[in-house]
Amino acid sequence: MADTDHATPDSDVQAGTPWGRTLRGLLRWEALLVVLLLASIAYGASVSPYFLEWTNLFFIGLNVGEIAIIALPLTLIIITGEIDLSVASMLGLTGLFMAELFKHGWPIWPAMGAAIVLGGVLGAFNGFLITRIGLPSLAVTIGTLTLYRGIAQGVLPSDTISGFPQGLGSIGVVPIPHTHISYSVAIFAGLAVVFGIVLHATPLGRAIFAIGANQEAAFYSGIRVKRIKFWLFVLSGMVCGLAGVLWTLRFASARYDSGIGLELFVVTAVLLGGVSIFGGRGTIVGVVLAVAVLGCLQTAMTADLIPAQDQNIVVGGLLLASVIVPNLGDIYRRTRARLRTAAARRQAAVSMRREAG
Amino acid sequence: MTSVAQEQGVVETRSGSHALAEFLARFRELGIVLALVIVVGATTIDNHLFLSAANVQQILAGSAIIALLAIGETIVIITRNVDLSIGSVLGISAYATGVLYVHHPNVSLAVVFAVALAIGAVCGAVNGLIVTVGRVPSLVVTLGTLYIIRGIDGAWAGGNQVNASMLPDSFNRIGYATVLGIPYLGWIAIIAVAVATYAMRSFRTPRDFYAIGSDPDAARLAGIPVGSRVFLAFVLSGAIAGVTGALWLSLYASVDAIAGVGYEFQVIAAVVVGGVAIFGGSGTVLGAALGALLLYSINTALVVVNVSSFWSTALAGGLLLAAIAFDRLIALRVAPAMRTRRSARG
Numbered sequence: 001m002a003d004t005d006h007a008t009p010d011s012d013v014q015a016g017t018p019w020g021r022t023l024r025g026l027l028r029w030e031a032l033l034v035v036l037l038l039a040s041i042a043y044g045a046s047v048s049p050y051f052l053e054w055t056n057l058f059f060i061g062l063n064v065g066e067i068a069i070i071a072l073p074l075t076l077i078i079i080t081g082e083i084d085l086s087v088a089s090m091l092g093l094t095g096l097f098m099a100e101l102f103k104h105g106w107p108i109w110p111a112m113g114a115a116i117v118l119g120g121v122l123g124a125f126n127g128f129l130i131t132r133i134g135l136p137s138l139a140v141t142i143g144t145l146t147l148y149r150g151i152a153q154g155v156l157p158s159d160t161i162s163g164f165p166q167g168l169g170s171i172g173v174v175p176i177p178h179t180h181i182s183y184s185v186a187i188f189a190g191l192a193v194v195f196g197i198v199l200h201a202t203p204l205g206r207a208i209f210a211i212g213a214n215q216e217a218a219f220y221s222g223i224r225v226k227r228i229k230f231w232l233f234v235l236s237g238m239v240c241g242l243a244g245v246l247w248t249l250r251f252a253s254a255r256y257d258s259g260i261g262l263e264l265f266v267v268t269a270v271l272l273g274g275v276s277i278f279g280g281r282g283t284i285v286g287v288v289l290a291v292a293v294l295g296c297l298q299t300a301m302t303a304d305l306i307p308a309q310d311q312n313i314v315v316g317g318l319l320l321a322s323v324i325v326p327n328l329g330d331i332y333r334r335t336r337a338r339l340r341t342a343a344a345r346r347q348a349a350v351s352m353r354r355e356a357g
Numbered sequence: 358m359t360s361v362a363q364e365q366g367v368v369e370t371r372s373g374s375h376a377l378a379e380f381l382a383r384f385r386e387l388g389i390v391l392a393l394v395i396v397v398g399a400t401t402i403d404n405h406l407f408l409s410a411a412n413v414q415q416i417l418a419g420s421a422i423i424a425l426l427a428i429g430e431t432i433v434i435i436t437r438n439v440d441l442s443i444g445s446v447l448g449i450s451a452y453a454t455g456v457l458y459v460h461h462p463n464v465s466l467a468v469v470f471a472v473a474l475a476i477g478a479v480c481g482a483v484n485g486l487i488v489t490v491g492r493v494p495s496l497v498v499t500l501g502t503l504y505i506i507r508g509i510d511g512a513w514a515g516g517n518q519v520n521a522s523m524l525p526d527s528f529n530r531i532g533y534a535t536v537l538g539i540p541y542l543g544w545i546a547i548i549a550v551a552v553a554t555y556a557m558r559s560f561r562t563p564r565d566f567y568a569i570g571s572d573p574d575a576a577r578l579a580g581i582p583v584g585s586r587v588f589l590a591f592v593l594s595g596a597i598a599g600v601t602g603a604l605w606l607s608l609y610a611s612v613d614a615i616a617g618v619g620y621e622f623q624v625i626a627a628v629v630v631g632g633v634a635i636f637g638g639s640g641t642v643l644g645a646a647l648g649a650l651l652l653y654s655i656n657t658a659l660v661v662v663n664v665s666s667f668w669s670t671a672l673a674g675g676l677l678l679a680a681i682a683f684d685r686l687i688a689l690r691v692a693p694a695m696r697t698r699r700s701a702r703g
Binding site: 140256263277313317330 | 491492511636682
């Protein structure tokens with residue numbers, strides 16, 4: 001997104017000079033994210049002397065684990081030019097489903113598996129409406145955001161389910177033995193590698209970019225657009241199911257409103273990671289960096305005693321910035337072009353008058 | 358869809374299913390009224406108190422809030438955009454109204470509504486500016502401002518609450534008083550829908566909204582100032598949400614930092630159920646308002662027939678999905694009918 005490849009070549013003369021090229025290299029989106037990451041770490045370290053200790057880093061990972069995991073399939077979906085706003089509701093409903101099964105006497109492991117399967121079903125419903133009926137993903141996932149959350153609310157309006165087995169419940173809150181890494185971060189790291197390879201080094205990944213760049217061209221070059229999109233939504237659902245399981249274990253309880261509003265953070269992570277909201281562009285590395293930025297910033301703000309609501313202002317602002325900043329070049333160029341045309345017109349008028357005189 | 362069907366305006370004999378599809382597309386409002394009659398009828402048979410004056414007034418007042426918001430959302434959706442921030446705008450405007458009364462108990466109603474309108478219009482202008490100048494999808498922009506405005510509201514309100522006792526009776530009256538058996542809020546919504554319906558049909562600028570939503574590029578080529586029209590749509594939506602915030606306070610008589618959370622989904626559901634195409638370019642304010650009335654009636658009916666009101670969220674989502682799927686299927690049926698007729702004529 002940040003690179004100016006899409007700009008018309010003659011619009012920026014400087015881009016050709018060596019200086020321009022270096023500048024452009026430095027301005028790559030990922031470089032910007034690294035700077036942002038260092039800045040938020042510096043902010044955190046200045047707020048609390050314990051910020052850079054292992055325990056705190058563990059908690060940062062724990063806090064963003066689910067968001068990070070959900071961001072991966074959403075990255076692929078947004079690259080194809082679609083969106084999934086129902087992720088947080090799928091997380092809530094699958095977590096609740098697992099807890100309900102457990103309450104009704106299921107052993108915990110099959111209950112976890114069932115939650116992931118349910119996630120797949122919920123995602124398949126999204127995918128069916130979008131690819132088979134042909135509805136816009138925005139409208140469908142706004143609908144299922146409400147529907148899935150509403151089902152969770154109808155099933156369990158006010159209670160909280162808790163009392164998970166001690167040993168398993170603790171994987172949500174303790175690091176993997178002999179390390180300082182939480183289970184969710186380890187899962188995220190593994191998934192990120194897989195998603196990164198699939199997206200950047202396989203035909204499937206190229207197909208995903210091709211769909212986002214031009215859906216019709218992709219279709220006519222033999223890419224099964226609908227099938228790929230459908231399975232991406234199923235994947236998103238299953239990963240949300242996994243995140244729902246982790247979320248439930250982390251809080252050792254399930255409520256209907258688990259993870260409500262989380263879609264803001266997930267969408268922010270993906271777009272801040274440099275994935276174009278119009279589809280066709282983005283990298284997993286960028287999203288990983290963006291997740292790290294969000295995690296550090298959030299923990300730093302909490303250490304700075306900034307209330308959660310004010311943090312939402314910052315995250316919302318980051319979301320806006322991450323879509324506006326890549327467009328700044330275009331806005332500048334458009335304004336300049338408009339001014340130039342106006343100036344040229346004025347000059348032409350002046351010279352014509354002179355000739356006439 | 359509706360507008361195209363109306364312009365065609367010729368009745369010819371054609372296959373039954375196409376005729377049915379086109380009928381449904383054309384008379385969306387009638388369909389909603391029919392659904393409303395069924396819901397009300399069935400619930401009344403179950404419990405005759407559903408049609409009691411008090412309950413009907415409660416339904417009218419409550420749905421008026423959603424219907425007003427739906428007017429603004431309809432305008433935005435018709436331009437092929439979406440405004441997710443209206444719930445937050447309603448919240449901050451309601452709180453501002455309450456705080457205004459706490460600090461200046463004798464302030465006049467006109468000033469109060471002017472302030473509410475201004476707050477809403479500013480929020481809408483911010484949305485519109487970012488969408489049009491930044492050329493950023495409205496979905497992302499208003500998702501961001503949904504949380505930003507709510508965050509500002511929360512930071513301002515903290516844990517405070519404004520209660521009915523701090524509000525003057527002249528203001529609270531708007532929420533509970535009735536004229537001819539219909540609550541003030543109901544009248545306000547009816548008048549607003551009438552004005553908006555007339556404007557959306559007859560004036561040039563609102564027709565531009567439809568043109569932009571049908572095909573933004575064609576609209577631009579036709580000389581419509583797309584940017585400023587979309588900006589205007591967001592300002593209108595924000596301003597309406599702002600005024601509705603003040604009305605909301607008069608109805609519920611107490612406000613804290615979470616007023617109006619989640620309203621955007623109810624409103625979008627109402628608008629879409631009311632036949633406004635989510636891809637823009639077609640739909641009516643009247644349909645959206647009837648959608649709001651239907652949705653609110655069903656919610657109340659659920660309570661009456663002893664289904665937990667906690668299911669109302671799921672219902673809004675389910676209805677939204679059913680409505681867009683229904684529209685899509687109708688469109689698939691109507692499109693070939695239109696095409697054959699056009700080619701027969703040409």
